[in-house]
Amino acid sequence: MPRRPxxxxxxxxxxxxxxxxxxCGIYGLCREVNxxxxxxxxxxxxxxxxxxxxxxxxxxxIGEPLRAVYAIRCGSVKSYVLTNDGRVQxxxxxxxxxxxxxxxxxxxxxMSEARALETTMVCEVPIDVLEAYSAEMxxxxxxxxxxxxxxxxxxxxxxxxxxxxxADERLATFLLSLSRxxxxxxxxxxxxxxxxxxxxxxxxxxxxxxxxxxVFTRFQDDGLLTTERRQVHxxxxxxxxxxxxx
Amino acid sequence: MPRRPxxxxxxxxxxxxxxxxxxCGIYGLCREVNxxxxxxxxxxxxxxxxxxxxxxxxxxxIGEPLRAVYAIRCGSVKSYVLTNDGRVQxxxxxxxxxxxxxxxxxxxxxMSEARALETTMVCEVPIDVLEAYSAEMxxxxxxxxxxxxxxxxxxxxxxxxxxxxxADERLATFLLSLSRxxxxxxxxxxxxxxxxxxxxxxxxxxxxxxxxxxVFTRFQDDGLLTTERRQVHxxxxxxxxxxxxx
DNA sequence: CGGTTTGGTTGACCTAAGTCAGTGAAATTC
DNA sequence: GAATTTCACTGACTTAGGTCAACCAAACCG
Numbered sequence: 001m002p003r004r005p006x007x008x009x010x011x012x013x014x015x016x017x018x019x020x021x022x023x024c025g026i027y028g029l030c031r032e033v034n035x036x037x038x039x040x041x042x043x044x045x046x047x048x049x050x051x052x053x054x055x056x057x058x059x060x061x062i063g064e065p066l067r068a069v070y071a072i073r074c075g076s077v078k079s080y081v082l083t084n085d086g087r088v089q090x091x092x093x094x095x096x097x098x099x100x101x102x103x104x105x106x107x108x109x110x111m112s113e114a115r116a117l118e119t120t121m122v123c124e125v126p127i128d129v130l131e132a133y134s135a136e137m138x139x140x141x142x143x144x145x146x147x148x149x150x151x152x153x154x155x156x157x158x159x160x161x162x163x164x165x166x167a168d169e170r171l172a173t174f175l176l177s178l179s180r181x182x183x184x185x186x187x188x189x190x191x192x193x194x195x196x197x198x199x200x201x202x203x204x205x206x207x208x209x210x211x212x213x214x215v216f217t218r219f220q221d222d223g224l225l226t227t228e229r230r231q232v233h234x235x236x237x238x239x240x241x242x243x244x245x246x
Numbered sequence: 247m248p249r250r251p252x253x254x255x256x257x258x259x260x261x262x263x264x265x266x267x268x269x270c271g272i273y274g275l276c277r278e279v280n281x282x283x284x285x286x287x288x289x290x291x292x293x294x295x296x297x298x299x300x301x302x303x304x305x306x307x308i309g310e311p312l313r314a315v316y317a318i319r320c321g322s323v324k325s326y327v328l329t330n331d332g333r334v335q336x337x338x339x340x341x342x343x344x345x346x347x348x349x350x351x352x353x354x355x356x357m358s359e360a361r362a363l364e365t366t367m368v369c370e371v372p373i374d375v376l377e378a379y380s381a382e383m384x385x386x387x388x389x390x391x392x393x394x395x396x397x398x399x400x401x402x403x404x405x406x407x408x409x410x411x412x413a414d415e416r417l418a419t420f421l422l423s424l425s426r427x428x429x430x431x432x433x434x435x436x437x438x439x440x441x442x443x444x445x446x447x448x449x450x451x452x453x454x455x456x457x458x459x460x461v462f463t464r465f466q467d468d469g470l471l472t473t474e475r476r477q478v479h480x481x482x483x484x485x486x487x488x489x490x491x492x
Numbered sequence: 493c494g495g496t497t498t499g500g501t502t503g504a505c506c507t508a509a510g511t512c513a514g515t516g517a518a519a520t521t522c
Numbered sequence: 523g524a525a526t527t528t529c530a531c532t533g534a535c536t537t538a539g540g541t542c543a544a545c546c547a548a549a550c551c552g
Contacts, residue, residue, distance in 0.1 A: 081402045084491045089406040106388075106395035112402065141387065142352075148394050149352035155401040156327045156358065160335040162408035163452035167509070198530060206409035208510055213531050229518080229530070245330045413539070444500060454540055459501050475500070475548080 049124040053077075053116035060101065060110045068124045069101035075120025076195040079112045080203075090204040092154060093117070093178075093196060097185045102147050117195040162206045165245075170205040171215045172244035175225070179234060190237065194230040295370040299323075299362035306347065306356045314370045315347035321366025322441040324450075325358045336450040338400060339363070339424075339442060343431045348393050363441040408452045411491075416451040417461045418490035421471070425480060436483065440476040 050073070053059060059070055059077060070077075072094055079100060080090040091112060094100050104110045105127075134140045157177075161170055183189035194201070198216075202209040219225050224240055226233045234240065296319070299305060305316055305323060316323075318340055325346060326336040337358060340346050350356040351373075380386045403423075407416055429435035440447070444462075448455040465471050470486055472479045480486065 081406050083406060083410065087406075087410045089402075089409040091402055091405055103395050103398045106392040107399075111395070111399055135384065138381065145394075146352040148391075148398070149349050149357070152349045152394070152397055152401065153353075153357055155398065155405065156335075156337055158405055159337055159401065159408060160327050160329060160333075162405060163335040163449075164329065164333045203409075210531080211509060217531075457539060463501075
């Protein structure tokens, strides 16, 4: 049967369509481990330590000793930090193909908490395995540096948003960032399903849940997008872009 | 003349008293390069590529190819990111003994802009030198990871502040964080000089310059501290701590 | 050394977004 | 499949902090 280009998949909460290794954030890393010419089908079977977390389950806690880093094969995860008195700031949402836990390497303990937003399948890479390979393979070290510095970049973007943007700019920025990341993983950039609640979005963007709803409603009234609960359809990405920032 | 413990130095803008290598953020790194038993006086002279930046001068710009990382020997630096339409978010203030520029390693270009707040002396470590050493010495890689993950930790703290704290908590957190860092570098934790303007503080903390002034005034009225322009004297650190977080 | 600029402070007023309260619809549980 | 919980949304009202304007003192400059 001849292969034909598949239509872009729509990210659905019920459907867990695992990313292929080629689309994965640690593909470069796995490829190194398995040699540059490894058969992809083989690689897919070689990757061990798959685990499944159900909605609400913790991948790791703050202060816990670093055991493993996680590549998300399908599903999504939020990570967050806490104040002493229990206030929470979500610092990132992570989707299929992204890698989390690496920033714990230096201190040998996790610096944030990670919780599955839906049923989520991950590749769990034990830390001793990672360290063994990274000692021998410079390109894996390179890959690790890249992932960490991407995290710093993402954090800087969020700081800019939290410190200097208004509610409209925040939500537009958020939606476009998600859209871009879905696109990179071969999902539709204009139609997708949010795995996080309005309250989580508000927490992440530093605004009240109600404000998130109001801005969604206003964007819909202005013809920028349509929403049906967690299903989002972006209608005018250009205008969203100009809102998200001059 | 017998040595006696020196009284804690007060950080003054005019006085540039360079940190000793032992107190420097890349000491572990330099020590590795020069062997574990290196004579400190020797190390001090071995460190080359010292440079001086005057107040307002740029260490590096966003997008510029990575040339070097910088250890601050004395003085202070702000780093910041920008929106397309020119809004600025200061993402960190860096003081004597701290290291900046490392997060540019992965992309090989700087991801933020760094500007001297006052006359600042740095050790400039060329990137090829750093890479050559890091390829051979695992402990230098370890050190680099540590510095990057400290940056992630600092960023997370700032995101928590920007997303979830009110004006009082923000300023208290800021002052205590500075105090702690001065203490680590053997300066007085209760009396120090701010090298940044009220406007910079406000920008960093995500609030207006005027609000910074008002909170300073209120803290002073409440007996928490005294200020004389940029000279700060913390009188009640415990109470500040309880304000900075429940 | 008089004039100008910069930075810090305060007061008066305004507004973006938060809080509170209530509703309906889905989703989950028993 | 009825009961319960969770989630999204909306309106009314409040408020923390922003904006604007003015002033003063220190620093800088020709």
